[in-house]
Amino acid sequence: MGRYVLKRAGIGLLQALGITIVVFFVIRALPADPVARLVGFNSSPEVYKQAQASLGLDASIWSQFVTYMSGLFRGDLGVSWVTGSPILEEIRSALPITLQLITLSFALALLVSVPVGIATAKRPGGKLDKGVFGYGLFAGAQPEFWWGLLFIFFFYYSWGLAPAPLGQYAPGLDPPPQITGMSLVDSLITGNFTAFIDAAWHLWLPVMTLAFIVSGPIIKMTRQSMSRVLGSEFILYQQASGLPSGQIARSTIRASLPPVLTLAGILFGFLLGGAVLIEQVFAFNGLGSYSVRAVLNLDYPAIQGTVLIITVVSLVVYLVLDLLLAVIDPRVKN
């Protein structure tokens, strides 16, 4: 087990390193001019030169790379070219917002889709099965921001069941101090129940939107995996041996979990960078909104930082997932 974990972690680290290097060179190879963006296109050559030097862009690309990598090994992601604050601090306040949002969405999506997937696998071709097929087709065919806007129109504008999409808390509310950075956790540990209720009130619609979007593929996968296991010989053998149906159901679910968990992990990693649009729609200042600002401002250190953090977090998620899979199915290790 230990060796297995080490091997997976090693591959993950190499991948993160690969991505870091690729991003570093790709953004410098593209024809954007971050210096002109900062000082304005009509600035004098002296001002331009000065700004270029202060960003470290006057040095050769190799020495820039060495500076960046040596900073990275000391745990320093550099300073934002736009705000001047350390990237690590900015990401530390943005990441928990995204993590809270997608973790809750996943919990909700799994709670709903796994039972639905199991039900459709039991009755292929039934009404539920057909409904789910149509839902999967349409949920995946829409830009997620459009779903977000549609839900806002109905739940906020028409029915008043959700707050205006203006962020994590109501505009006038005094937010709890930042401890973990997750609105629900922070308000709970400081005992601020007004803030807790408000945070939950502002979270439910974005969480539901994301859960609505990711549920399609999860249901599909659960259904496929379940029907494969249901048709397998070992289930037939269990039935022939006269095992109680509860026990058969348990082993069916256990055997059909791995592909579902794998997909959930992939989707989770995907949403770390993919919740961008939902965060924009609901005005959450998470990692997604941060990355949009970084890219549009040509803030290279911030772009590199976000990509690196997203990669590392998704690799950790994959690692945990692999461990879970190895626990469920010990054959995986070999």
Next chain:
Amino acid sequence: MTIPQAPPVEGEHPLENLANEKLKTKRWFHDPLLVVGIVIVGVAIFLAAFGEAIAPYDPTVPVGPPSVPPSGQYWFGTDTSGLDVFSRVISAPRIDVTLAVSAALLSGIFGTLIGLMAGFYRGVFSSLVMRISDVLQAFPVFILAMVLVALSGRNLTNLIFALTFLYTPIFIRLTRAEVLTQRERSYVEAARAAGNSDFKIALKHVLPNSLTPSLIQLSVTVGFGILLTAGLSFVGAGVRPPNPEWGLMIANSAPQLVLGEWWTSLFPGIAVSLTVVGFAALSNAIERRVATS
């Protein structure tokens, strides 16, 4: 942007409940999914070519008072700048569909050729290609797309280039996997025994036999491309206003939506989903045909 879909479980066809035995005896045009796909894709391509010509108003110039609800004069209403929403919705395929189809075709061609090489000539080249596409696939797609487009300049060519770059690894993977099984088949050995060169065997015999997965993927990729373009425009890293583009139209009207102005974002949204569903249906129908025949 797109959500990764469940990869098919080995040994079971993803649409096995639909792809039943009856399909074998049915004629092509008795398959509703195929008909829906062909009709929608046909309309989309028609509008990409002639949408702007048949639109009642110029899609980029204000033609009336702002924020008029749908009426006989403005079928889908007007937006906050007084642009006609209907004209913009039917002109948008010129950008959305052209872009997504070009990117899908380009990545299909590059990916298939690279995948063919990587599968046929195993060794350093093959493993290098696979490692590179591993790294690319571990990337946060949407952020990579934003970076590529925003930093190389927001125009059509760069958007196509960025989407092609993002989607090529999928085709490399699909083709390589197929080539790996094909190259062990006896027809390859026969071709070799008959004195054909490796290059000729790969291109003339293995390639045509390894195209099926890529052809199915092609149509899905067009859908992905439309969604991704819409998403990029939505955050301001895609097509520039006032060009008619569905994502951009939705983005511009988002602030009005919460005030009850629904028509400016509803219609482009429906257009996106119909188009994506159309391309997905086409791909599903082809896949079922191939799997059942």
